[in-house]
Each structure stands twice: as C-alpha cells, then as structure tokens.
Amino acid sequence: MSGPVTARAAGFVACTRCTRVWPGGTAQCGRCGKPLVSRDTHSLSRVWAWWVAGLLCYIPANLYPMLRTRVLFTTSEDTIVGGAVELALHGAPFVALIILVASVAIPIGKFVAIAWLAVSVRRGSRTTPHSRHRMYEIVEYIGRWSMIDVFVVAILTALVQLNLAASIKPGPAALAFALSVIFTMLSAQAFDPRLIWDRAEDDTDAGPRA
C-alpha cells in the first residue's frame, strides 16, 4: 500500500503553521513567517530538553505542599496527593478523582507517552503510525488540563482570606507544578509529528523487500 505523496518526496517544503507549500530549500514561510524545515532534525533534542526540565519540576511539585490551610488556630499543609486523599475522605470522591487524574495520571502519562514517541521515531515501532499519531494528538490536547490544580490554588488563595476564621496560602509546589506543565507542553509542541509517518514509510518499505 502506498500512501499519498509527501511534500518532501515531491521536492517541496511545507509550513506546519499555515500549510502553505514552498519550493524545496525555502528558508522562511512567505505567508506566515515561520522558519521552514522539511523535517525538524533538532526536534528530538528539544523534546528531550523540555521533557527533562518538566520532570525535574514535577518531583518537587509532589514533595512540597501545594496549599497551606489555616482554620482558626490549626494549620495544615497539603501536597497534591495528600489533598486529593483528604477530599476523598471528606465525601467528595469525584472531585478527588478529577484532581488525581489532572495532577498525577495526566502528567505521568504524558511523560511516558512523549518519551515513547520520541524513542519510537528513532528505533521504529510495531505500533501503527495511526495509533502513535492518535497518541500524539491526545497528549497535545490533554496536557493543558493539568494546569487546573494551579488555578484551584490561585482561586482559593484569593478567596479564602477570612481574618481569623480561615486563610489559605500557596505552597512552593504550586510554582514547580505550573513550570512542569508548561515545560511538558513545550516538549510536546517541539515534537515533529511528521517523523512518525516518515518512519512508518521506512518500515513498510523495508518489509516486502527483506
């Protein structure tokens, strides 16, 4: 089975921002100004650099408290997981689940998925390019939603300032977590999905010949 011709195979270079096609070797998109590369060869090193930065921020984000809550004269500090467990015990298991999915499952899943995609375009994979591309789309779409925990901290901090009765302050984990989300978003954006399909072509081309 042969797929459609790629811009590279036809001697063109395509802009990934505005989909305009230019003669091969053009340096910059004349329509939207994006620098043009037929395949972003530095893509993977940028992916890994942001990936590592994101992971380094994700560790303190889980160890340090996200929130410092003071009710009357008792102060409690909540980490991400600790806060979710407390919510679940206080009869809000559904919200606890949202927090756990957004702050734990999605970030970890994202680290694994990006790493696997980056490795698979280098080494090849038995998984079809369709499912790998699907995974890339999901990672790109869903990554932003991890920011929800940072927003919750922001809302609570602004709101719960009731003199003696109760107050909430942000912990250092809020910054670490926000940075981790931003770095993993940049990591996913640095990935050039065209590499998934190139590799697939190489794999299928090699198949019948071997």
Add this chain to the structure above:
Amino acid sequence: MHSTDIAQVDPGELIACPQCDALYRARMPGHGERATCARCHTVLIAPRKRAGMIIIALAAAQLILVLGAVWFPFLKISRQGFVNNATLLDAALSFTGGPLLVLSLAVTALIVLVPLARAILTIYVLGPLVFDRPAPPGALRLFAMSEEMRPWSMAEIFALGCAVALVKVADLAHLSFGPAFWMFAGLVFLTVIHDRWMCRWSVWQALEHGYGARRDKATA
C-alpha cells in the same frame, strides 16, 4: 506518475498536511463538507457559510466577557460572619511574594491576557475581510501570532478549576458565584464555538490574496 505530476504544480495551489506532510491540491470542499488528510485524518479545510461574520461576533462577545469577568466579583465566600469577594484578577494575582510573583504573571496571562489578545487580533485581522475591505497591515503576522497563542489560552480550564475550588472549601465556608463567573462560563462556551467555526486554511488564503470575503460570498 502521480508524484512527478504533483511536483509540477505551482506550490501556491497545494496544501501539505501539517501533521504528516502528505501533499494535496488545495480545493475548496462543497458546503457542509470537509477536506481531511487521507493518511492521518487531520481536518485540512472546513469552510462554513458566513463563518467570517459569526467569528467576528463571537470575538466581540469574548472581548466584552473577558473585560466584564475582570471587573465584576467572581466568587463570594462567607464563614462565621466574615465575607470576602474575589475578582478574576484577585485570583490571578494571588501569588504574591518572591518567586511566586512569576506564577501570578503567568496565571494572568493564561486566563486574561491571552484570551483578550486573541479576541482583539481576530477582530483586527478578520474584521476588514468580512466587510470586503483589504486585509489590514501586518495581518498575516498578527494572525500567526494569534495561532501560536491558541494552546496558551486556558479560560476553560480555569472555569473547571472554579468548580473544584467550590467543592474543596465546601466544609470550610460557604461559596457562591458572582456575576463574573457566569460571564466567564459564557466566554468558555464562545471560545469553543469560535475555534470550531474558524477554518484556518480559508483565513490564510483570504489574508494572502485579499479576496477571501468576496469569493466566499460568490460560493455562498
């Protein structure tokens, strides 16, 4: 062969899938139809009738809603006689002191500045085209800027965050929504529709050639 065939075509008449690099001759699909990539199924062209007018109206509404959501009280809290109101900006700027100030600026950008900038850019860039005027100066670069900002506009995530915050403090204090919350909820709804109505290829094409609006009318 097909490959040499398409290689002879003027590149201006081609479209390449941004996800997998597959090359096609760009053709405006019929009404209610969408052109998708045969290889990876990415939607390439999806024009809609009178989309320009609707997108301008949505962007104007978004502009008003963001400004409204910033000025009116957003959430109200009460416990044992103490009452506190917070606006959207209070929430955005709540991280004070030291390194957390950076976070305040980032949150302000994600929930206020980026949505605001995208609404303004959309009106500036597409407004003239909808009214059959030539594209304004710098339109291509400004639309590119608006596109780059798209993943960083997080209003809808913030709205869900409000719901989570509500549950989180439920046993600590009583929380209620102010008018700005509903404006913000409206904004989220409009943003989703806005992104669904906008056919990016048609916009790029119209901005490049400056005749998009008239041609849309001819085919409508």
